[in-house]
Amino acid sequence: MSAIFTRTSVRNFESRAVEPEKITQILKAACAAPTAVNQQAWEFYVVTNKEILQKLGAVTPYATPAAKAPAAIVVCYRKDKLLVPEMADIDCAIATENIWLACEELGLGGVMLGIAPFKDRMDGLGKILGLPENTAAFTIFPFGYPKNKSSQKNRYDENKIHHVK
Numbered sequence: 001m002s003a004i005f006t007r008t009s010v011r012n013f014e015s016r017a018v019e020p021e022k023i024t025q026i027l028k029a030a031c032a033a034p035t036a037v038n039q040q041a042w043e044f045y046v047v048t049n050k051e052i053l054q055k056l057g058a059v060t061p062y063a064t065p066a067a068k069a070p071a072a073i074v075v076c077y078r079k080d081k082l083l084v085p086e087m088a089d090i091d092c093a094i095a096t097e098n099i100w101l102a103c104e105e106l107g108l109g110g111v112m113l114g115i116a117p118f119k120d121r122m123d124g125l126g127k128i129l130g131l132p133e134n135t136a137a138f139t140i141f142p143f144g145y146p147k148n149k150s151s152q153k154n155r156y157d158e159n160k161i162h163h164v165k
Contacts, residue, residue, distance in 0.1 A: 010111055
């Protein structure tokens with residue numbers, strides 16, 4: 001539970017690289033996420049090239065953390081593998097949450113940058129990465145060792161909890 005209650009959005013990173021074995025652990029966590037009817041249509045693009053990270057950081061006005069990160073995972077999905085297309089974004093969101101929690105557990109930090117459902121952002125990201133025609137971009141998750149880490153704020157609000165009996 002500690003990763004859930006300490007996870008925050010990290011947008012500034014130390015310059016040191018993330019070890020390959022940590023990246024592998026993060027990807028294994030992503031693939032452990034459930035998907036609708038077990039479709040597992042996701043694809044993960046790991047970016048550590050500084051020039052490409054700079055381009056990712058310019059894909060939207062809000063993507064600048066990607067340009068500052070030593071690494072990013074771009075979560076995508078294969079359109080031709082979708083058994084339930086309406087669930088693709090939800091499947092990718094769950095995998096991204098697993099990425100986030102794995103980063104937290106490994107002493108890293110990151111932030112989820114909104115790409116889908118904005119077609120211009122999805123297409124722009126597709127061009128930067130040279131994604132195949134049948135692959136759609138969902139989000140960019142830049143990550144690395146945090147320069148500074150704030151505490152998570154308690155968001156629990158009893159007024160938003162409803163017990164149905």
